[in-house]
Amino acid sequence: MAQTPKNIAIIGSGLVGSLLAIYLRKKGHSVTVFDRRPDIRTIKFSGRSINLAMSNRGWRSLEQVGLEAKIKEIAIPLDKRAMHVNDKPVYFQKYGKEGEAIWSISRGILNKRMIDLAEEEGTEFRFNEKVWDIDLPTARLYTGESEKGEWKEYQYDLVFGCDGAFSRVRHKMQRQSRFDYSQDFIDVGYKELTIPANEDGTHKLDKNSFHIWPRGQFMLIAMPNVDGSFTCTLFLPFEGKVSFESIATEDDARAFFKEYFPNVQKDIENLTKDFFNNPTSAMVTMKCYPWTYWNKVALVGDSAHAIVPFYGQGMNAGFEDIYRLDKLMESHGDDWDTIFSTYQKERKPNADAIAELSYRNFVEMSSKTADPKFLLQKKIEKHFAAKHPEKWVPVYSRVTFSERPYAEALAIGDQQEKIMKEVMLMPLIEEKWDSQEVEDKILELLGEE
Numbered sequence: 002m003a004q005t006p007k008n009i010a011i012i013g014s015g016l017v018g019s020l021l022a023i024y025l026r027k028k029g030h031s032v033t034v035f036d037r038r039p040d041i042r043t044i045k046f047s048g049r050s051i052n053l054a055m056s057n058r059g060w061r062s063l064e065q066v067g068l069e070a071k072i073k074e075i076a077i078p079l080d081k082r083a084m085h086v087n088d089k090p091v092y093f094q095k096y097g098k099e100g101e102a103i104w105s106i107s108r109g110i111l112n113k114r115m116i117d118l119a120e121e122e123g124t125e126f127r128f129n130e131k132v133w134d135i136d137l138p139t140a141r142l143y144t145g146e147s148e149k150g151e152w153k154e155y156q157y158d159l160v161f162g163c164d165g166a167f168s169r170v171r172h173k174m175q176r177q178s179r180f181d182y183s184q185d186f187i188d189v190g191y192k193e194l195t196i197p198a199n200e201d202g203t204h205k206l207d208k209n210s211f212h213i214w215p216r217g218q219f220m221l222i223a224m225p226n227v228d229g230s231f232t233c234t235l236f237l238p239f240e241g242k243v244s245f246e247s248i249a250t251e252d253d254a255r256a257f258f259k260e261y262f263p264n265v266q267k268d269i270e271n272l273t274k275d276f277f278n279n280p281t282s283a284m285v286t287m288k289c290y291p292w293t294y295w296n297k298v299a300l301v302g303d304s305a306h307a308i309v310p311f312y313g314q315g316m317n318a319g320f321e322d323i324y325r326l327d328k329l330m331e332s333h334g335d336d337w338d339t340i341f342s343t344y345q346k347e348r349k350p351n352a353d354a355i356a357e358l359s360y361r362n363f364v365e366m367s368s369k370t371a372d373p374k375f376l377l378q379k380k381i382e383k384h385f386a387a388k389h390p391e392k393w394v395p396v397y398s399r400v401t402f403s404e405r406p407y408a409e410a411l412a413i414g415d416q417q418e419k420i421m422k423e424v425m426l427m428p429l430i431e432e433k434w435d436s437q438e439v440e441d442k443i444l445e446l447l448g449e450e
Contacts, residue, residue, distance in 0.1 A: 198229025
């Protein structure tokens with residue numbers, strides 16, 4: 002259904018704001034994007050990035066506006082995890098079925114490309130322009146140099162808040178009666194590090210793997226870049242015996258990398274330099290509701306549902322918000338009341354589900370991936386799924402390699418975990434994990450669900 006062109010403002014020029022601008026321009030709307038920061042195409046990207054893992058939901062959202070091929074040019078497919086456990090050779094865990102992969106993309110490179118593409122569609126970007134206030138009922142914005150200084154007023158038909166976990170737009174919405182809001186920080190922070198390319202530009206580690214060094218309370222991950230380097234992220238408690246607080250000098254950092262990550266010895270000086278050059282960042286889960294105000298204002302992406310990064314779904318979930326909004330625009334035309342109310346009711350349960358799954362995946366990645374019992378359970382699940390693909394799709398595949406609702410993946414995953422708890426209690430399970438008896442037991446338990 003066609004829409005009457007509107008004058009629309011988007012607050013935030015990140016990945017979600019840029020993609021939303023492209024969707025809205027293709028619908029014929031006039032779009033202005035405001036960002037309090039400088040244009041990232043003109044500055045060095047700060048060391049606060051975790052490489053993005055684009056999966057099915059993200060690709061579907063890009064494909065809808067013809068961008069999938071352009072973005073794949075700057076991405077590398079990863080079809081497996083590479084597990085680096087001390088005193089053992091590196092071993093690999095395939096993610097899904099043959100041909101299924103997540104794609105590693107540098108956040109900075111992708112964001113620059115998305116802004117370029119949005120400008121090509123006719124979007125106007127206003128960088129270094131700080132939005133201090135928004136009048137929700139009228140969709141008026143107020144910008145200025147400082148909160149106490151002189152402000153400029155802009156009038157729009159609609160405003161979308163895509164300004165992240167600490168959104169200025171949401172901050173104004175929070176002052177409404179009956180607005181629910183919560184934020185939960187985890188006790189673990191992260192720091193970006195780099196493993197540079199070999200002298201000939203090749204990768205030092207397997208380039209088609211997501212590399213994980215699980216160490217219980219902390220871990221290191223590495224994802225490849227197209228220039229041969231790896232963006233690494235160290236997840237470490239803020240305080241405690243092994244923590245950011247306990248690494249105060251370069252000698253401390255060298256000793257830490259040497260003890261816990263011996264196979265990155267060759268890059269220890271580079272990692273040590275990055276450790277002190279790059280900031281330590283916190284991670285938050287943010288939930289709120291409602292996401293919209295009348296037919297005037299809507300929150301999209303992290304401003305509505307920030308999550309910890311351990312499922313690689315933050316960007317994918319934000320892109321899926323846009324895809325679903327687009328479908329509602331096609332169905333309901335100019336009825337923005339219905340578009341906004343349906344959008345928030347449909348997306349909120351899924352946002353809560355991926356928040357829960359993301360937190361659980363942190364526990365799995367940092368400690369369970371090195372646990373023999375956990376590995377055996379995953380082996381049994383994979384064996385059963387290969388024989389009965391219609392009866393058992395692992396929760397990771399439901400989240401990453403499908404477009405089914407996150408809430409469905411969480412519910413089915415909980416059922417599967419209940420079944421596997423019983424299976425793992427079977428006598429001599431280590432010896433008969435691939436037997437007919439175990440297969441029959443799972444089939445029987447599935448019948449009970």
